[in-house]
Structures are given as C-alpha cells and as structure tokens.
Amino acid sequence: MKIAIAGAGAAGSYCARRLLAGGYDIDLYDLPHKNVCGIAPCAWMTTADIAPLLAGVGLDYQDYVLRSFSTVRFEDCDLPAVLMTIDKPRLLSDLRRGMAVLDGSPDLSRYDRVIDATGTARAFLPPIADDHLCRCVQVRMPVLPSLPPVPSVRYVTGGYAWSFPLEGGLRHVGCLSHLTDPADLLKGCGFLEDAAGPVICGCRSLLRVTAPSGALPCVSSDRKIWGIGEAIGCVYPIVGDGIVPAFESVRLLLDHLEDPEAYTAAVPAAFPQMEAERDLLLTLKAGKIPGSGQLLRMRDQTRLGIRIGVAEVARVLAGVLARTQEHGYTKDRAGHGPVH
Numbered sequence: 001m002k003i004a005i006a007g008a009g010a011a012g013s014y015c016a017r018r019l020l021a022g023g024y025d026i027d028l029y030d031l032p033h034k035n036v037c038g039i040a041p042c043a044w045m046t047t048a049d050i051a052p053l054l055a056g057v058g059l060d061y062q063d064y065v066l067r068s069f070s071t072v073r074f075e076d077c078d079l080p081a082v083l084m085t086i087d088k089p090r091l092l093s094d095l096r097r098g099m100a101v102l103d104g105s106p107d108l109s110r111y112d113r114v115i116d117a118t119g120t121a122r123a124f125l126p127p128i129a130d131d132h133l134c135r136c137v138q139v140r141m142p143v144l145p146s147l148p149p150v151p152s153v154r155y156v157t158g159g160y161a162w163s164f165p166l167e168g169g170l171r172h173v174g175c176l177s178h179l180t181d182p183a184d185l186l187k188g189c190g191f192l193e194d195a196a197g198p199v200i201c202g203c204r205s206l207l208r209v210t211a212p213s214g215a216l217p218c219v220s221s222d223r224k225i226w227g228i229g230e231a232i233g234c235v236y237p238i239v240g241d242g243i244v245p246a247f248e249s250v251r252l253l254l255d256h257l258e259d260p261e262a263y264t265a266a267v268p269a270a271f272p273q274m275e276a277e278r279d280l281l282l283t284l285k286a287g288k289i290p291g292s293g294q295l296l297r298m299r300d301q302t303r304l305g306i307r308i309g310v311a312e313v314a315r316v317l318a319g320v321l322a323r324t325q326e327h328g329y330t331k332d333r334a335g336h337g338p339v340h
C-alpha cells in the first residue's frame with residue numbers, strides 16, 4: 001500500500017515514523033513555513049503523558065524537556081501542576097529523521113491511502129458541518145532575568161493569554177480568543193511588558209475547538225482519506241493542548257488501519273474530556289451560565305496534573321462569562337465576528 005501523509009506537524013511526523021517502522025511505503029508532504037522556528041503552530045507545553053508515546057518510537061522525552069514545573073500561576077493564584085516545556089521544533093525534526101519532506105500537497109491519484117494531518121486546514125477530508133475555530137497569536141521572546149520561572153496564565157476577553165518559560169531566558173507568550181483579535185488582547189494582558197529584547201519569532205494560527213465528535217467524518221466515504229490530529233478535532237477545546245492527542249490519534253489509526261468504522265468510534269471514545277470542554281465552551285460562547293453537571297465534568301481535570309476544585313472552576317468561568325457578556329459573542333468592538 002502506497003501512503004501519502006499530508007502535513008508534517010506533530011500528527012503527521014509521528015505517523016510517518018510509526019508507518020515507516022512498520023515497513024509501509026510512505027511519502028510525507030508539508031507546505032513551507034517562513035517563520036524562524038520553521039513550524040506552525042509552535043507549541044511548547046506538554047505533560048509526562050508524552051513519555052510512553054515517544055518511547056514507542058525510540059525517543060526519550062527527557063531529551064526534549066526545556067523546563068519542568070510543579071505549579072502554574074493562574075491570574076494571582078498558584079495551582080499545583082505537573083507540566084513541562086519541550087523543544088517542539090527539535091522533536092519534530094527528530095521524528096522525521098531519515099525522511100524527506102516533500103514540498104506541497106500530494107497528488108491523490110498516486111496513492112492508495114492519504115492521511116490528512118493538515119491540522120486546522122483539513123485540506124483533504126470533507127469540510128466539517130459545524131466547525132469551530134478560534135484565533136491565536138504567539139511569540140517567542142527573551143524576558144527579564146528577574147521573572148520567576150513559572151508558567152503563567154491570565155484570562156482575557158473570550159479566552160486566555162499564557163507565558164511559558166523556555167530555556168535560555170526565553171518565553172513562549174501567546175493568546176487565544178473566541179471573540180476578538182487575540183493580538184490586541186495580548187498587547188493588553190501585560191505579558192509583553194516582560195520582554196528583555198526584540199521578539200525572535202511570531203505567528204498567528206487557528207485552533208480547532210470542535211472536539212472529535214463534532215469533526216466528522218474522520219474517514220472519507222471512499223475510505224481513501226483518513227484524518228489524524230487536529231484535522232479531526234483531537235485537541236482540548238478549552239486548554240488548547242493537542243500534541244499528546246495528535247500522537248494518540250496516530251496510535252488509534254494504527255490500531256484500526258483497515259476498519260474505518262472502528263476508527264471513527266474509537267477517536268471520540270478516547271477523549272471524553274474534549275467532549276466535556278466543547279460542551280462547556282459552546283455554552284459560554286452562547287452567553288449562558290453553565291449547569292452544575294458541566295462544572296462537575298470539568299473537575300476531572302487531572303490530565304495536566306492541575307488540581308482544580310469546583311470553586312476555582314466556577315471562579316474562572318464567572319470571569320470568562322463576565323467578559324463574554326460584556327463584549328458580546330457575535331460581534332466584538334472592532335466588528336469582527338468569531339472565526340468559523
């Protein structure tokens with residue numbers, strides 16, 4: 001079977017390595033990236049859940065860890081967490097070691113199977129009927145040496161901003177919003193004031209917040225195109241972490257390589273928390289107050305090692321909701337609608 005993988009991000013690079021190790025004949029494609037770090041989106045935070053997935057392809061996650069954290073500062077509150085920043089550009093490069101990445105998109109007629117790993121572009125699978133994408137902006141920049149090496153998160157209109165310590169006095173700073181231009185929000189949130197020099201790299205991107213059950217089909221009706229990663233909604237809609245889910249989706253694909261129905265059932269079943277986050281997000285975006293059942297589902301938020309009680313969840317959501325109602329969902333002050 002001749003397989004094309006379209007997209008050499010987290011999902012496509014991991015998939016290429018796994019399929020190559022399994023003896024498959026593959027070609028890996030990607031579009032050129034013009035930004036300094038050479039990937040997009042650049043994402044740096046993850047958890048130890050990545051360890052067994054990388055071990056499965058002969059890589060040691062510790063080779064990629066830049067900083068490890070036992071707390072995360074959420075507004076003014078330090079919460080226990082088990083998190084780490086990793087060198088994602090180097091990890092992707094190591095996953096692709098020994099493989100050529102072909103420029104552009106595959107010619108479908110040349111392949112028996114095409115894996116759509118094109119992230120939010122979802123360039124080959126049929127479009128999603130009710131897709132939800134939010135806008136993000138991010139930069140990598142040097143920060144003041146006096147800054148404590150703690151990841152920080154602040155909520156902003158319709159989303160949140162983050163500042164994650166990397167190595168060598170650098171930080172990954174970004175913002176996502178479901179309501180308005182995150183670049184304006186990033187300027188106002190205070191994190192850019194920590195800069196100790198010019199921005200090294202920056203880009204804008206989208207995040208798919210549809211969750212797998214909303215991102216169907218994940219296999220085309222002729223069974224030729226199969227999706228993985230963010231192309232099929234494998235990213236947590238509220239927190240926005242998608243690296244480990246992208247790898248997990250590849251594992252599911254390999255388990256069901258000849259059974260599209262089983263694959264379609266397995267993906268949403270593997271990520272129940274994504275479904276809970278999507279449910280809550282859509283409630284908030286509609287300007288409604290979440291029910292107690294929705295809040296309780298969010299309490300199971302242990303995957304990031306962040307221990308959040310119902311009181312903290314309610315406080316955070318109240319803040320988000322207040323801003324959502326203040327600015328309205330369908331139009332922000334600049335007249336931009338949400339990106340759908």
Ligand SMILES: Cc1cc2nc3c(=O)[nH]c(=O)nc-3n(C[C@H](O)[C@H](O)[C@H](O)COP(=O)(O)OP(=O)(O)OC[C@H]3O[C@@H](n4cnc5c(N)ncnc54)[C@H](O)[C@@H]3O)c2cc1C
Pocket residue numbers: 006007008009010011012029030031032040041042043044045046104105106117118119120121122123136137138174205206207228229230231234235240241242243244246
């Ligand atoms: C601003 C931001 C910050 C994030 N931070 C984190 C984080 O800290 N931790 C975390 O776990 N997750 C984070 N995420 C989410 C995570 O980065 C994604 O969910 C994950 O990268 C998805 O991997 P993917 O391979 O499915 O898609 P992508 O990484 O988006 O890769 C898709 C690839 O497909 C290529 N492509 C697109 N169209 C075509 C085409 N027609 N032909 C060929 N190639 C094509 C693109 O060039 C790209 O290289 C973040 C996301 C954003 C937007």
